[in-house]
Amino acid sequence: xxxxxxxxxxPVLAGGWALAAVGTTLxxxxxxxxxxxxxxxxxxxxxxxxxxxxxxxxxxxxxxLNGLLGAILGLAAFPAICVALLLQAVLFQYGGLIVLGANTxxxxxxxxxxxxxxxxxxxxxxxxxxVGAFCCGFFAVLLAALLTAxxxxxxxxxxxxxxxxxxxxxxxxMVVEGVITAMAVGFxxxxxxxxLSIRLAE
Amino acid sequence: MMRxxxxxxxxxxxxxxxxxxACPALAHRVNVFAYVEGNEVVxxxxxxxxxxxxxxxxxxxxxxxxAVYLTGKTDEKGAFRFPVPPAARAAKADLRIVLRAGEGxxxxxxxxxxxYQMPAASAAPAVPAxxxxxxxxxxxxxxAASAGPASPASAADPVHSPQMAASPAAIPATTIALSGAAPxxxxxxxxxxxxxxxxxxxxxQAESRGVVLDPAALSALVEAAVEKKxxxxxxxxxxxxxxxxxxxxxxxxxxxxxxxxGIAAYAGSRRGRPGA
Numbered sequence: 223x224x225x226x227x228x229x230x231x232x233p234v235l236a237g238g239w240a241l242a243a244v245g246t247t248l249x250x251x252x253x254x255x256x257x258x259x260x261x262x263x264x265x266x267x268x269x270x271x272x273x274x275x276x277x278x279x280x281x282x283x284x285x286x287l288n289g290l291l292g293a294i295l296g297l298a299a300f301p302a303i304c305v306a307l308l309l310q311a312v313l314f315q316y317g318g319l320i321v322l323g324a325n326t327x328x329x330x331x332x333x334x335x336x337x338x339x340x341x342x343x344x345x346x347x348x349x350x351x352x353v354g355a356f357c358c359g360f361f362a363v364l365l366a367a368l369l370t371a372x373x374x375x376x377x378x379x380x381x382x383x384x385x386x387x388x389x390x391x392x393x394x395x396m397v398v399e400g401v402i403t404a405m406a407v408g409f410x411x412x413x414x415x416x417x418l419s420i421r422l423a424e
Numbered sequence: 425m426m427r428x429x430x431x432x433x434x435x436x437x438x439x440x441x442x443x444x445x446a447c448p449a450l451a452h453r454v455n456v457f458a459y460v461e462g463n464e465v466v467x468x469x470x471x472x473x474x475x476x477x478x479x480x481x482x483x484x485x486x487x488x489x490x491a492v493y494l495t496g497k498t499d500e501k502g503a504f505r506f507p508v509p510p511a512a513r514a515a516k517a518d519l520r521i522v523l524r525a526g527e528g529x530x531x532x533x534x535x536x537x538x539x540y541q542m543p544a545a546s547a548a549p550a551v552p553a554x555x556x557x558x559x560x561x562x563x564x565x566x567x568a569a570s571a572g573p574a575s576p577a578s579a580a581d582p583v584h585s586p587q588m589a590a591s592p593a594a595i596p597a598t599t600i601a602l603s604g605a606a607p608x609x610x611x612x613x614x615x616x617x618x619x620x621x622x623x624x625x626x627x628x629q630a631e632s633r634g635v636v637l638d639p640a641a642l643s644a645l646v647e648a649a650v651e652k653k654x655x656x657x658x659x660x661x662x663x664x665x666x667x668x669x670x671x672x673x674x675x676x677x678x679x680x681x682x683x684x685x686g687i688a689a690y691a692g693s694r695r696g697r698p699g700a
Contacts, residue, residue, distance in 0.1 A: 229528050265681050266677075266678045269677050273674065310677070317453075370528060
């Protein structure tokens with residue numbers, strides 16, 4: 223899901239940076255200092271997740287975890303993902319510095335959107351919470367795939383083929399992420415329920 | 425709880441694995457490794473050690489101007505080879521090889537003019553040595569036993585190329601034994617310098633087949649031998665490039681995140697924690 227350097231056209235890169243900057247600024251404004259370590263830990267989780275390869279049949283795919291970040295951090299997922307992607311670009315040569323804005327938006331915006339849509343379910347109990355968490359993980363990856371395809375399409379690649387390829391390749395990951403997010407949220411609800419109590423829309 | 429969640433998705437998930445089969449790998453980045461082999465440039469493309477870039481689009485450009493010389497697709501094994509474009513050779517241009525693996529994956533590698541012009545450059549000095557060797561059999565072949573007339577004739581060429589001659593001489597000597605191709609470049613030389621009985625049969629063999637060494641053939645032989653020797657080294661280099669991030673990078677990244685959070689927390693505490 224990391225778009226490489228030199229693929230996107232200038233306007234798309236600029237747009238990505240603008241959107242990522244807005245999101246990151248909003249996220250930092252919302253960032254409560256008491257929750258700083260949570261943000262850092264989840265950022266680290268995101269940073270490492272892409273190294274965890276999940277063998278699914280013939281292919282092995284890596285986790286993204288943007289849904290989990292959205293579910294727990296809300297808008298603060300933007301700075302968390304931005305910093306983690308920056309470190310991935312610098313240390314692993316995944317993605318790149320110029321394309322960082324677009325990559326950040328592609329992954330962080332779905333996270334925030336999912337937390338807005340499914341957030342209320344997370345604060346319920348039982349099956350509803352699990353389903354909400356699963357949807358968070360599932361749709362965050364799905365939307366990220368669509369946004370990536372859109373960014374590529376705006377830069378000249380055929381949208382349908384690209385989107386379809388990315389979508390198919392990520393379908394197993396969506397399921398895995400949904401399950402992981404549901405498990406993590408279920409665990410947190412038992413151990414640290416206050417982590418799930420963020421209010422985004424206020 | 426998890427089982428309940430898993431079950432509805434298990435069926436479509438399994439069904440879609442078949443569809444995923446045909447999909448390109450999910451990867452972070454693509455690796456491009458290009459090297460010159462004789463007159464050709466070989467490009468090896470991979471996502472990781474085991475995952476090759478199949479049918480990735482390759483464009484070969486002039487590194488300075490960006491003019492595209494040729495395009496193509498990698499094969500099943502992620503390899504692509506092309507002869508050095510004459511236009512690039514004439515312009516002494518560096519070649520930029522760009523791989524577009526689709527879905528936003530792109531990487532490139534540069535082959536400098538010096539790299540692909542080396543074979544031609546090294547072939548040039550080799551030619552006099554070889555032609556000297558070519559001239560030698562005429563003098564040597566008939567009086568192979570009497571090294572007398574041959575040594576003054578060839579006295580000139582050891583002077584300017586003793587070391588240069590040594591390495592080509594060694595390689596054809598071994599290839600003769602293996603393939604029986606019998607290039608005449610090596611044997612006369614061993615005949616001159618070594619004891620006559622050792623060299624004589626070889627010379628006789630070469631003479632009996634009447635093979636005249638072609639400079640191009642010799643350089644091809646040398647190239648093949650060197651290629652064979654450096655193949656393992658190249659494999660190590662490719663492997664090094666395809667290696668994922670190590671523990672150092674991972675721990676370093678986590679350290680950065682903790683450090684940044686620490687700085688932010690410090691800044692927050694200095695500000696008197698507006699939230700509290």
